[in-house]
Amino acid sequence: MRVRLLSLFIALALFPLAAAAQDAPAQADEAAQDAAPAADDDPDALDAGAAKVPLEEIRRYVTVFNAIRQAYVDPVDDHKLMSAAVRGLLFDLDPHSAYMEKADAEQFDEQTRGSYDGVGVELQQMPDGTLRVVAPLDDSPAERAGLRSGDRIIAIDGKLLRAGQSDSSAPLRGKAGSKVVVKVVRGEAGEPFDLTLVRDTIRATSVRSKLLEPGFGYVRISSFQASTAADFAKQVDALQKDAPLRGLVLDLRSNPGGLLVGAVQIADELLDKGGIVSTRGRESIGNSRFDATPGDRLHGAPVVALVDAGSASAAEVLAGALHDNKRARVVGSRTFGKGSVQTLLPLDNGDSIKLTTARYYTPSGHSIQALGIEPDVVLHPDGAQRRPAPISEAELPGHLAAEPGAMEGDNAGEVLPGRKPIDAALLELKKMAGVAVDAPKPAAAKAQ
Template identity: 60%
Template sequence: MPEEALPPDEGVPALPDPAPDLDAEADPVDAADDPDAAESAATKVPLEEIRRYVGLFNAIRQGYVDPVEDRKLMNAAIRGLLFDLDPHSAYLEKRAAEAFDEGTTGAYDGIGVEVLQLPDGKVRVIAPIDGTPAAKAGIRSGDTIVAVDGKPLTPADAEGHGPLRGPPGTRAVLTVLREGEAKPLEITVHRETIRVASVRGRMLEPGYGYVRISQFQVETADDFASTVERLQGEAGGRLKGLVIDVRSNPGGLLTSAVRVADDLLEKGRIVSTRGRNPVNDTEFSATPGDLIDGAPVVVIIDAGSASASEVLAGALHDNGRARIVGSRSFGKGSVQTVMPLGNGDAVKLTTARYYTPSGRSIQARGIDPDLVLKPDTSEPEVASTTPGYTEATLPGHLRGEEEEEGTTAGDVLDGDGPIDAALAELKKPTPGVAPAPTPAPVGE
């Protein structure tokens, strides 16, 4: 996802007609006189509220100190309809809608950071994308960008691509607030064409593979399968275990996360979604076939792991396919449906909640690891990586079914320490399961 797109996220089921008929001439229906009154009322726009809106619209047009374009007023009103619903519902004007779509392909011009748009125009960093200018410059999960090139960010900057975007080679000086820092930081980032490879893999040691998934894009599932196949070959035909790292993975396409889970599951539910409208109730289940033939799996998560990455972790854990290490994840358990409009704009509307295979809601709770890890505070670069916020702390968030009062955020876990811990966990014998045989070296 590009910088100005709200996190995550998802490829989701279709909505019913988003624009019910407006019957301005219909008389109000009293429920006492008509048994279908409740259903009828739900499909009609309340005329008194429309009159109140039109009155205010005209008052601003006629009385505001400077002339205001009708389109600007209408756009502000539309954004206002969505603003107080939850942090992830938003109106995307054409350029912003295009930018949102770009995030699923992984190519755009900018600094390479996933953010949440705040009401005052500032942006909160969910995660810098691996290998991008933002990551190289030291931008961290939990940072708040308050100005670009000395110009404070305002709500107007959320429209279109925003000031974090720009031609490759241009420079952006970011003013950043960071927890634990007494003064704002000035961080210089040079924009590039961001082509994000969402999957990377390597051997940790003979027989044990490691796959890093930085976000879930259109090609992620295919890239995951090919990476695992390559690692299998390097291991002599069969892996003894696999570490999947989704630290600071802010999500992406739900369908990609589902396919990755399916690649490691023989059977079982992967995820279900439930909303107020039955059309948004879906269930994804695994199909036979496990890429690594039952070899143990460990998934690493942290406070920056959100949405689709939580779906993957929850699916593998609840099906007994993987152990989870790290810290409690972000807790974004809601589904957004993107509804294109005729003029190129789009509406991103929260329509359902995610449920793990065991029936638990991720929303405002997140995934709890089996083994809790803490940052290595002996290293200065990771000493202040707790983001201090979760989905549960975002203003106007959907109430979670398992939300806890006073729940604190997990930690952002940088460095190789969590990988070492995951590998050690991977080597622990599983009760009732014989250890995988050591593969013969290639060529023998």
């Protein structure tokens, strides 16, 4: 399947605008003079030009910038001041738009390739600087130490996280074998506690597989990286080397997402036709649609997609595509609801900005943003008396709102760890495959 490089196209379209904007403060006075109307200027043309360049706001920025340079109690480096201003432009947009220094952008790129030094956890930086755990990677230092989806990291190595930091998670990265201590809050009113993590070289194996029973396969996808789709195809073929599968459990629990292209390609492996996902943004270049091509690697065998509150972004795209095409039944809990597209725009100094440029839509036209994917069969954590702090995009301060008319409400799902959700998914898969399933036997009555 030929997949268009949407992010690259958007970056190429928007980068000239970003580059031009960098010179705006220095040119404010010149721009103001250029915009001054001559006696015979067209007023409508002037209004149109003013709408493109907010000269009054730029003048205000230059005034504040110069006031800080001249009168702040201590000298402030121009580069540091300008970097802070650029971060401020992105700070209040949404939780996923951010300024990334060169090292952070390189780390971001390394994670998509699946190899980097750190603790192996997908995090969301909150406006107050603390870090919300979206999901720890499978068998990572974070998972082994006991970090869970929904936990909030408030301090690293004794230093409280605060608002305004460009990347609060930077101290978690470091040489493999070194230790880092995080202070964690669990639940709405939980007491802070410390966890010690030993950094490691994270070589995330994003796809694992096995046979649950003869004829019924299981594939776990922990994230979407550059090689995920190819690994998925190989492992599905290996599962049915001796005989075609009668059904497949696709485990997407606590999968924080990753590269969209991986989710699109895996959906194409399981679909013979139909839409997969579409994106819509303000710029027409951000509007795109991905469709399946003929060929189903499972030859129509039923699929159950297992999801939970930690399933986000590309994982939701895949679950939504299979569900809307009636190719899979979704089992588990409502997903995270991260339905926005981020584009990485490089700057001339080596830094980058990560900017939200579009929303994802499932084939039926459903927007994932702040709503998530609602399962066909709802599961709950084993033995849970009440739901902990809600884990969803809709709970993030400043999140991109759901589309008009959609009710966000209290739609947060739950995290579903352990083996029991897999057993429940297998039971559902057998029903879909027409296999007789024994009803649970009632407990024997006690002897009188």
